[in-house]
Amino acid sequence: MLRSVFGKTLWDQRRVLASWSIGVTAVGLLYAVFYPTINTPEMADVLDSFPTGFLDAIGFTDVFSAAGYVGSTTFGLLGPALIIIMGAALGGSAIAGEETSGRLDLILAHPISRWSVTLQRFAALVVGMAAAAALLFVGLVAISDLAQLGEIGVANLAAASLHLALLGIFFGALALAVGAATGRPGLVYATVAIVGVGSFLGNNLGPTIEGLAWLRDISPFHYYAGGMPLRHGLQLVDAVVLFVASLVLVVAGGLLFDRRDVAV
Amino acid sequence: MSDVIRTEALTKMYGKRRGLAGLDLEVRAGEVYGFLGPNGAGKTTTIRILLDLIRPTSGRASVFGESPRAGGPALRRRLGYLPGDFTVSGNQTTRQLLTHLGFLRGGVPASRIADLAERFDLDVSARIGSLSKGNRQKIGVVQAFMHEPELLILDEPTIGLDPLIQQRFLELVAQARTAGQTVFMSSHVLSEVQQSADRVGIVRDGRLVAVEAVETLRRRAVRRVLVQFDDPIPAEAFRDVDGVSHVEIHDTQLRCRLAGRADGLLKAVARFPVAEITVEDPDLEELFFAYYRGEEANDAA
Ligand SMILES: Nc1ncnc2c1ncn2[C@@H]1O[C@H](COP(=O)(O)OP(=O)(O)OP(=O)(O)O)[C@@H](O)[C@H]1O
Ligand SMILES: [Mg+2]
Numbered sequence: 001m002l003r004s005v006f007g008k009t010l011w012d013q014r015r016v017l018a019s020w021s022i023g024v025t026a027v028g029l030l031y032a033v034f035y036p037t038i039n040t041p042e043m044a045d046v047l048d049s050f051p052t053g054f055l056d057a058i059g060f061t062d063v064f065s066a067a068g069y070v071g072s073t074t075f076g077l078l079g080p081a082l083i084i085i086m087g088a089a090l091g092g093s094a095i096a097g098e099e100t101s102g103r104l105d106l107i108l109a110h111p112i113s114r115w116s117v118t119l120q121r122f123a124a125l126v127v128g129m130a131a132a133a134a135l136l137f138v139g140l141v142a143i144s145d146l147a148q149l150g151e152i153g154v155a156n157l158a159a160a161s162l163h164l165a166l167l168g169i170f171f172g173a174l175a176l177a178v179g180a181a182t183g184r185p186g187l188v189y190a191t192v193a194i195v196g197v198g199s200f201l202g203n204n205l206g207p208t209i210e211g212l213a214w215l216r217d218i219s220p221f222h223y224y225a226g227g228m229p230l231r232h233g234l235q236l237v238d239a240v241v242l243f244v245a246s247l248v249l250v251v252a253g254g255l256l257f258d259r260r261d262v263a264v
Numbered sequence: 265m266s267d268v269i270r271t272e273a274l275t276k277m278y279g280k281r282r283g284l285a286g287l288d289l290e291v292r293a294g295e296v297y298g299f300l301g302p303n304g305a306g307k308t309t310t311i312r313i314l315l316d317l318i319r320p321t322s323g324r325a326s327v328f329g330e331s332p333r334a335g336g337p338a339l340r341r342r343l344g345y346l347p348g349d350f351t352v353s354g355n356q357t358t359r360q361l362l363t364h365l366g367f368l369r370g371g372v373p374a375s376r377i378a379d380l381a382e383r384f385d386l387d388v389s390a391r392i393g394s395l396s397k398g399n400r401q402k403i404g405v406v407q408a409f410m411h412e413p414e415l416l417i418l419d420e421p422t423i424g425l426d427p428l429i430q431q432r433f434l435e436l437v438a439q440a441r442t443a444g445q446t447v448f449m450s451s452h453v454l455s456e457v458q459q460s461a462d463r464v465g466i467v468r469d470g471r472l473v474a475v476e477a478v479e480t481l482r483r484r485a486v487r488r489v490l491v492q493f494d495d496p497i498p499a500e501a502f503r504d505v506d507g508v509s510h511v512e513i514h515d516t517q518l519r520c521r522l523a524g525r526a527d528g529l530l531k532a533v534a535r536f537p538v539a540e541i542t543v544e545d546p547d548l549e550e551l552f553f554a555y556y557r558g559e560e561a562n563d564a565a
Binding site for chain 1: 308312315316317318319336337338340341343345347348349350351352353355356360363364365367368369370407
């Protein structure tokens, strides 16, 4: 673990990663176990009373099937929200956070390039996201019978979890890139918040507004959930798009990092 | 090329603020170079340029004949660096940190780490967060020296170290010098530099204003002399003695400063019965501030 920046980063973050993974899983499961109580005629009346525009905006669709319910709650709202915040925290600390706390000087003075530090920190972020999503997946499989989620199937739960990890990786990459380019944690969190909320709304509302349909095509949420992995399994093209976009962000961040001064 | 570090008209602007204003520096292979200057003079700026942490606005810097930027990791492999503000995560033990940093440099034997830790009386199994400031600084010193680099760049290395450990540090520097390593260290504390350095450069307002061999400085340095006589002495007895200045006579006591040869003063003192004589070691500090006063006088003129 101590041999590389990658290993050391994971080692240093072991507690943080465990907390995030448990948090994401706990919240995700907490929603999922309520499926049996929602799947009733009374709830249908309640939901009918909301304007459809509102339900679209928060991504609630077809909540009476197991896939629809879990897709709207665990994987629709709170899972993504938490995983994005996790991405901002991990990606932001990877370079900008280290820099403002004055720890980056020592590492960069070693025989290692800034590129290598950037990529190894990104690799650690990928592992962290995978761990959080994996734990959620295991948790969902474990409560599958209790929560009557059997119809979704293990493979589709795995696919949705993988998509969630990729969404976290994308926003983590965004945070890492902004941090690498500027060294400013404040800017990192602001960017992630704006892009996160903007792309969530853009994906859900874009198609309903004349002339804004393209918003959906550039929204990471479209590639995260548009293909409905809970119903249709892994969406390979979407997954690749998310990962390649993440790599592009990291490379852009690395390029700018290599050119600038490191703050003390 | 025998210059290990060389800068030419090195300039760094932080926005509108001056970091360096045309610094010309030469550090020769195998020497210990003390880089002195007051707060804000540009010492840290210079050092961080040498490590390619920041890039100069204009001018040139080279380390082992290569620009820090072009030299990249291969160049940094030959360096040991102690940052001016040594900060690491407190959530690890000293051994974990040093092992990790050792790996980044291609591996440092555990015995070497243990040996250095022992010299500095450092408990490698303690969590860094639980260590005192001085003990943390020791870790910084150890990591800079542990891989026996050709060039050590140390930014205020003795900050926070107690006198005993400072002495150990100076021994380590002396050993590095004997082993042919080059040491470039910044300080405002001249006393630590005069003991270990071959040459000192004085930086002020982003420029190098003086470079001297420590020997020369010592010879030129001013000693403080205090003489206690048995009887009151006449006020004019030490006027116009060679090398003597700042004469103060109070009853049976003479205070003065002596520069250069002591002969004139001794012969003048010998005319009266002497009870006690104290000569303070030459202090570069005096000379350092002399440089300053000179500069300020010039500025005012
Ligand atoms: N990141 C920065 N942004 C703006 N100005 C800076 C920055 N870093 C240094 N400076 C300015 O550059 C000048 C030189 O600073 P530097 O840190 O090199 O001084 P120093 O000789 O190391 O001082 P000290 O003895 O206090 O460590 C100072 O006037 C300082 O205010
Ligand atoms: Mg400094």
